[in-house]
Amino acid sequence: MSLKLPIYMDNHATTPVDPRVLDAMLPYFTQVFGNAASRSHSFGWTAEKAVEAARDQVGALIGASGKEIVWTSGATESDNLAIKGAAEFLKDRGNHIITAQTEHKAVLDTCKRLEKEGFDVTYLPVGKDGRVSAESVRAAMTDKTTVVSIMLANNEIGTVNPVNEIGAVVKEKGAVFHVDAVQGVGKVPFDVNAAKVDLASLSAHKMYGPKGVGALYVRRKPRVRITAQIDGGGHERGMRSGTLNVPAIVGFGKAAELARTEMAAEAARLLKLRERLREAIQSKVDHTFVNGSMEHRLPGNLNISFAYVEGEAMLMGLKDVAVSSGSACTSASLEPSYVLRAIGVDEELAHTSIRFGLGRFNTEEEVDYVVKIVVDKVKKLRELSPLYEMAQQGIDLKSIVWAAH
């Protein structure tokens, strides 16, 4: 089989739509195009039926009822709705929110906004493996804590949090437990009842569905209440107004069904590919460091630092391969990844990190090709690296007084 370039290995950023998902969606653009909120004719009824079926499919993926699924425009909106909605609804009971330093910006920036509005937020540190411990959540909880938001799996280092243990602690204290499940759901087992979750954010495009549609799981028993952030026609039981994006929702449903039925086999296959990638790279390149936990990790994630080689220069060399870097240079901020900093990775190593995100459509041939060019580029860039030269000469880089700029 011939290799098709460029190779996509950035499946934490987004995933392609699975052709089976696209097939399910297509009739809903031109034939079944009704507004799911139209109650007076069959166009509306058939659209509504499709939306309700998709609700059940998405619910089934996380052990929930379809009735507990609220459609949104994506997980960023879901995170905003969950945290702001619950914090506002419960503000008479308390004003303290707990989250972690390694959360996605959609959670962190939402919390920062709430801080400006007078809420207190605790940003929990994580261990070197990137995990949030249930004990640290317990220790941070006060009588005023109303919302705890912890992600299922991290988007950079793939670390999977012990959400079942954390959920037990949160419910012991009676706060609302929100899980940003975007990266983990469909990749590792996640059950809203096992984790005692009240609210969970999901995204279609991270699981081979279309972009522009997400969901918020909102527990019904016991009922969890949130303040709507978008007002209008009272859709989605008043929690999120706006005409439903029926084709995308149908696609999300199909994607969730595929994720549920194929997760076990796919996870095993991805783990094998990931280990093939990791073992080959580490056997051929010295001074590499895997960031995050090897034990509690998404099967398709490899985040690895290549010492003495700056990440963006690496990405530039891997021009036929789509991956990403924790290097400062890839963002406008010039700060290296806050996730890597939170797990104690030295800034200089953070600048050398590359994230590989393997997905459903990656093959062994692709992995082997990527290994070849990664090894080649690291070698070339190390020949160019004054740091590598100094390290080879036995100079301790930490002994040098660098002029920060």
Add this chain to the structure above:
Amino acid sequence: MAYSEKVIEHYENPRNVGSFDKDDPSVGTGLVGAPACGDVMKLQLKITDEGIIEDAKFKTFGCGSAIASSSLATEWVKGMSIDQAMGIKNTQIVEELNLPPVKIHCSVLAEDAIKGAIADYKAKRAKANGNGNA
């Protein structure tokens, strides 16, 4: 981010990669930047007794724009007098390589590296002369 053709060309074919013996009295070494900031440039100049830069070499840890800036700097300084090299401005590098605003610090580093190498050379000379007189 899209790179300019000139940055890509220098990245693909960096000029004058390598090192001189830093203890050679005719060699000035500039080492600027910091690993924690994601950029370190080492630029070395081999300078004749007449103060002419006869050769230059570099090694850079940094993004493509940092590599290109230092590669370009080595190309430019060859054949220049010390005074001419001291006159190279980072804005000239920005212009030549078409660097976007977020990459301007790469050109600043390259200018600093040239100045650092010349300062090192001058310090060495002063020390050698001082020792000779003593």
